[in-house]
Amino acid sequence: PAMSQTSIRHYSAPVEGAIPVAKQKYVPTSGTYPKGFLVSGTHVGVKATNKSNPDLAFLASETPCAAAAVFTKNKFQAAPVTVSRDILKRRNNKGIRSVIVNSGCANAVTGKGGMEDAEKMSFEADKCFGESSDGQGGSSIVMSTGVIGQRLPIQKILLKIPTAYDNLGSSHEHWLTAARAICTTDTFPKLISRTFSLPSSPSVEYRMAGMTKGAGMIHPNMA
Amino acid sequence: TLLGMIATDAPIAPSLLPSLLTSAVNKSFNSITIDGDTSTNDTVAVLANGAAGGQEITSESSEDYTAFQKTLTEFATDLAKLVVRDGEGATKFVTIHVTGSPTEFGARKIASTIARSPLVKTALYGRDANWGRIACATGYALLSEPGQPINEVEEVTPANISVSFIPGDGSPELKLLVNGEPESVDEARASEILEHEDLEIHVNLGSGKEEATYWTCDYSHEYITINGDYRT
Secondary structure (H helix, E strand, C coil), X not given: CCCCHHHCCCCXXXXXXXXXXXXXXXXXXXXCCCCCEEEEEECCCCCCCCCCCCCEEEEEEEEEEEEEEEXXXXXXXXXXXXHXXXXXXXXXXXXXXXXXXXXXXXXXXXXXXXXXXXXXXXXXXXXXXXXXXXXXCCCEEEEEEEECCCCCCHHHHHHHHHHHHHCCECCXXXXXXXXHHXXXXXXXXXXXXXXXXXXXXXXXXXXXXXXXXXXXXXXXXXX | CCEEEEEECCCEXXXXXXXXXXXXXXXXXXXXXXCCCCCCCCEEXXXXXXXXXXXXXXXXXXXXXXXXXXXXXXXXXXXXXXXXXXXXXXXXXXXXXXXXXXXXXXHHHHHHHHHXXXXXXXHHHCCCCCHHHHHHHHHHCCCCXXXXXXXXXXXXXXXXXEEEEEECCCCCCEEEEECCEXXXXXXXXXHHHHHCCEXXXXXXXXXXXXXXXXXXXXXXXXXXXXXXXXXX
C-alpha cells in the first residue's frame, strides 16, 4: 500500500527505427521476393500516440490466387479471425486478392460492431482492385493486432486503404516497411525470403517470402 | 499476438494449401511459446499465385508436394524462431528437444510444459543450470488435472530420464542428469554455456522413439515492465 504509482517502471518502446544492436543481425538488407506480389506499409495512426510509424500493411497479388490460413483456437476469437475464415471457406481457398492488416488495435472482443469493422476493412481492400462482386463475398483476408477490447478507429483505417494500395511495390524496402507495419511491441521487423525449385520443374526458380510479428501473448495453438 | 503471411509464386492447387500449411504450422508456429498465453487473434496465411510458372502441384502423393511441404515447413520454422528471438524482454533463445518418448503427443506435451515453466525460464535468465526445475516440469506434464479421473500416461519413468545442455557454439554437451541420477555439474562450465544467447535443452525420456521440439525464451524483468505498462 505504501507504493505509489510513481514506483511503477514504465516501458519505453525503442525510438522510431531503432533496432537493438543484438537484434540487427536478424533484419535482412536484401531479399528475393515472389513474382506478382506487391506490398506496402502505411501510417494510419490506429493508436493516437503513433504519429509516424506504419501501422497498416497491405499484401496483394496481381492476380487472384490460392490461399489458406490457420487461426487461433482461443474461444474468444477476434472479429478478423471469424471474417477471414468465412472468406476462405466461401471461396474454397481460391480467388483471394490480398491481405490487409492493422496493428495497434486487435479488434477482439468487440461484438457485432467489431465484425462489421473487419468486414468493412476487407471490402475496402477489395474495392482497390476495381472488380465487380462475383457473388462469393470478399476476396481480402483481414488481420488485426494490438490492444484487446477496443473498437478500431475504422474510418481512419478505411480512408487510408486507398493510400496503402497506391503505396504498393515489390522492392525490399516495400517488404520491410510492410513487416514493420504489423509490429506492436516487437523490437525488429521479421522478414525472410528464399528461392527454391521443385522436382518436376528443376529449371524454374520459385520464390517465397514471409513476414511475421509477435513478442508477447505468444503460445500459438492454431488450426 | 502472432500474425504471419507467407507468399509464394509457386503453383499450388487451392485444395492442397490447407493441409500443407497445417502441417508446416504444427512443426513451427504451433511449437513456440513466449509466455504461455494463446491470443485471440493468432493467424498465419499462405498465398500462392503461380506467377513463376511450371507444373501446378495437384496431388498429395507427388514429389513436388513433398518437396514443397519441406520448403514451407523449414520456412515457417525460421519465421517462428524470429518471434521467439523477439520475445518481450528475452535474452535467450532456447530449444527444448524431447526424445525417447513412446508417443509424439507425450513428447510435445513435455516439451511445451518445460518451455512454459516460469521457474525454468527465470533460471535460464539467471544463467542457472537448474536441471531440477526441468525434471519437475517433465514430471507433471502428463498428469491429469485435479478433479479429472486418474489418467496418467505412463510415459515418464524418472529412472530413465536424462537431461543435458547443448551449447549454441557447438561445444560438447553438459550432462546434468543421467538415467535419473544427478551428475556432478561443473558450475563454471554451466555458466559459460549459459552466457550464450542460444541453448538447447535435451531431455531423453528413455522410453521410446518419438520426439518433439519446442522453442522458447527466458523471462526477464523487462517482460513484467512491458506488460505492466500495456494498457487496455
